[in-house]
Amino acid sequence: MKLLIRIFRYHIFASIIALVLGASLFYVSVRFLIDREVNQELFSSQAKVSWQLRNIDRLPVYILQLGDSLQLNAVRFPRKPSLTDNTLFDKTTREFQPYRQLTFYEQVEGQWYRVTISKQLIQRRQLLSAVVMTVTFIAALLLILLLLLNNWLSERVWRPFYKTLGSLDAYKLETHEILQFPKEPTIEFDQLNKSVSQLTARLATTYQNLKEFTENAAHEIQTPLAVIMSKIEGLLQDETLREPQIMSLLEVSEAANRLSKLNNVLLLLTKIENHQFLAGNEEINLVTIINRKLRDLEDLIETRRINMQTSLVPTGPVMNAALAEILVNNLLTNAIRHNVDQGTIKISLEPGKLVVSNTGNPIEVAPEQMFERFRKVSTNSSSIGLGLALVKTICQVNEMDLAYTVDSNWHVLTVSWK
Amino acid sequence: MKLLLIEDEKALAVSIVTYFQRENFICEWAPDYETAVEKISIYRYDCVLVDIMLPDGSGLDVIRALKRKYPDTGIITISAKNSLDDKIVGLNLGADDYLTKPFHLSELNARVQAVIRRRSFQGNQNIVFGEIKIDPAQHLVQVSGHEVVLTRKEYDLLIYLISNKNRVLTKESIAEHLWGDDADLMDNFDFIYTHIKNLRKKLMDKGCPDYLKSMYGVGYKFSEK
Numbered sequence: 050m051k052l053l054i055r056i057f058r059y060h061i062f063a064s065i066i067a068l069v070l071g072a073s074l075f076y077v078s079v080r081f082l083i084d085r086e087v088n089q090e091l092f093s094s095q096a097k098v099s100w101q102l103r104n105i106d107r108l109p110v111y112i113l114q115l116g117d118s119l120q121l122n123a124v125r126f127p128r129k130p131s132l133t134d135n136t137l138f139d140k141t142t143r144e145f146q147p148y149r150q151l152t153f154y155e156q157v158e159g160q161w162y163r164v165t166i167s168k169q170l171i172q173r174r175q176l177l178s179a180v181v182m183t184v185t186f187i188a189a190l191l192l193i194l195l196l197l198l199n200n201w202l203s204e205r206v207w208r209p210f211y212k213t214l215g216s217l218d219a220y221k222l223e224t225h226e227i228l229q230f231p232k233e234p235t236i237e238f239d240q241l242n243k244s245v246s247q248l249t250a251r252l253a254t255t256y257q258n259l260k261e262f263t264e265n266a267a268h269e270i271q272t273p274l275a276v277i278m279s280k281i282e283g284l285l286q287d288e289t290l291r292e293p294q295i296m297s298l299l300e301v302s303e304a305a306n307r308l309s310k311l312n313n314v315l316l317l318l319t320k321i322e323n324h325q326f327l328a329g330n331e332e333i334n335l336v337t338i339i340n341r342k343l344r345d346l347e348d349l350i351e352t353r354r355i356n357m358q359t360s361l362v363p364t365g366p367v368m369n370a371a372l373a374e375i376l377v378n379n380l381l382t383n384a385i386r387h388n389v390d391q392g393t394i395k396i397s398l399e400p401g402k403l404v405v406s407n408t409g410n411p412i413e414v415a416p417e418q419m420f421e422r423f424r425k426v427s428t429n430s431s432s433i434g435l436g437l438a439l440v441k442t443i444c445q446v447n448e449m450d451l452a453y454t455v456d457s458n459w460h461v462l463t464v465s466w467k
Numbered sequence: 468m469k470l471l472l473i474e475d476e477k478a479l480a481v482s483i484v485t486y487f488q489r490e491n492f493i494c495e496w497a498p499d500y501e502t503a504v505e506k507i508s509i510y511r512y513d514c515v516l517v518d519i520m521l522p523d524g525s526g527l528d529v530i531r532a533l534k535r536k537y538p539d540t541g542i543i544t545i546s547a548k549n550s551l552d553d554k555i556v557g558l559n560l561g562a563d564d565y566l567t568k569p570f571h572l573s574e575l576n577a578r579v580q581a582v583i584r585r586r587s588f589q590g591n592q593n594i595v596f597g598e599i600k601i602d603p604a605q606h607l608v609q610v611s612g613h614e615v616v617l618t619r620k621e622y623d624l625l626i627y628l629i630s631n632k633n634r635v636l637t638k639e640s641i642a643e644h645l646w647g648d649d650a651d652l653m654d655n656f657d658f659i660y661t662h663i664k665n666l667r668k669k670l671m672d673k674g675c676p677d678y679l680k681s682m683y684g685v686g687y688k689f690s691e692k
Binding site for chain 2: 268269271272274275276277278279280282283285286292295296299302303305306309345346348349352378382
C-alpha cells in the first residue's frame, strides 16, 4: 500500500471522528436553542390563556390558535403544571408527530380546568436532517480535498523520494558508481539522499576490495602451482626413479593441473558474475564460432565416431564476443564429453535459439541440477564439473534462458535470447 | 643460445634455468626489474622470458626497453594473470608469445625454440633430427628425402617431440600442447596414443628408425638412443 494512501486512511478516520463529534455537539446545541424557543413560546401562550380565562370568561378565537392545539378539560382538582414531550397522531399528515405539551390548571368561576397547549416539534426533525446533510457535505468536500492534496503531494513534495528510489533501482554495483543527489529542501529527503550516497560509496569500496582480493588470491595461487609443476617435470627426467615414485609424481602433477584449471574456471565465473566483461553491443554470429570450434575438436569427434548434424542460420545474441566463445565452447565440449561412442550431436541455430542435443547415458538427477557447480554424474571423469555452471552464469548475466531437458537418451540444451 | 629469465619466484626460476642449461642454453636469471634492465643493457640475448608482474616494476616496461635496444630479440611473456588485456598489451609491445602460469617446462621449451627459429633465421631454418627434416615455413616433413604426409595434429606433435628431444614428456603436457584447454576432454590419454601410433607408423614406413619411446605410465620420449 502506498504511504500516501495509508496516511489518507488515517486522515479519513480522524476526519470522520471529528465530524461526528462536531455534528453531535452542533445538533445538541441547536436543539437546546430550539427547545428553549418552544418552551418560551408555550409559556407566553400560557400567560395569554391564563390572563384571558381570569379576566374574560370566553377565549377568543385567536387564542385557540396559539400553539398547534389547545385543549380545555374540566377537572376536579388542579395538579402541578408540567411540560412533557408526546407523540400525537396528526390527522392532516396521517402520521405520528412529536409534540411538546404544556399542561397547566386554571380556575374559572370555581371550576378547575386543565389547559394543554401542544406545540409540534417539526423543527427538530428538520434540524436533524439539515445537520446530517451538512456533515455529509463537509465530509465529502474534505475527502475530495484530501485526495487532491495527496495527489499533489505525491507529485511535488515526494518527487525527490521517487527520484532517489529510481536511481537506487537502476544502481549497478559493478559500475562502481557513487550515487550523488542535489541538495533537497526537505530535511528527511536530504538525509535519505546523504545516506544513500554514503552507502553506495561504501559498497563501491567493499566491492572493489573483494574483487581485488579474489583476483589476487587466484593469481597468487598460479605461481606456487607453476613451481610444483616445474619441479615434478624436473624430477621425471631422473632415470633412477622407480615406478612407484614416478606414479606418485604423476598423481601430484595431475592434482596440480586440476587445481590450476579449477582456479582458472572459478576466476572466470567470478569475473562473469561481477560483470567484468564488457557488454557486447553487436550481434555475434555464432556460426563462425561453432565452425571454428568444430574444426578444433574435429579429431576428437572423429576418434569417438560421433555423428555431427548441424543446421545453422547465421545469427546470434548481442553479447560479449569472448563470452560467446566460452558459451559455445562449453556447450560443444559438454556434448562431446557426455556423449557415447558412435553417438550423435545435433546443433541447431535459428534466430533467438541455439539448441545443442547429444546422445548420452540417462542421468539420475533432475536436469536442472546439472547447472550447479561441481555437479558431476561420474566421479572418475576428468571434468571439473563447472562447464554447465559457466554456461548458466553466462546466460544469466546476458539475460538469456538456458534449459536442459532429457528425452530418453537425448540430452538437449537450449539457449534462447530475445 | 643465450636466454634471460626475468622471474621473481626463485624456486620456479631455478627449475627453468636448470631445464634450459640441460638443453645447452646459456640461461641467466634476473629476479627483479632493476637487474633485468641492467642485464639487457649489457648483454644481448636470443630470447628473453619476462614475468609481467615483478616486485619492483612491470615486465611490460622491460619489453619496451628491450625493444628499443635489440628489436630482434625474441620475447615470451609469462604471467599469472590469464587476462586477455595483458596478453594483447604484451603482444602489441612486440612480444612473440605468451604463457600463463602454471605451464609445462616442455611447453616453454617448445615455444622458446619456435621463437628463436623464427627470429634468427626468419623462420627458414629446417629442423633436423636424424633422418627427419622439417621445413617449418612450408610445414613439410621429410624422412631421408621422402615426404611424409602428416595431419596438423601429427605435425604439431612431431615438432613438440623434437623440440623436447631426449626428455620424458608426460601425456598431460602433450595433451595440453595439442588441445590446449580442451585437453581435459580426454577422459583418458588413449587419444594421444592414437596420434603417437599413427605418427610413429608414418615415420617408420619411410624408413625412419623408431625414435619414439613409450615410458611406461609416464609418457613418451623422443631420442636416438
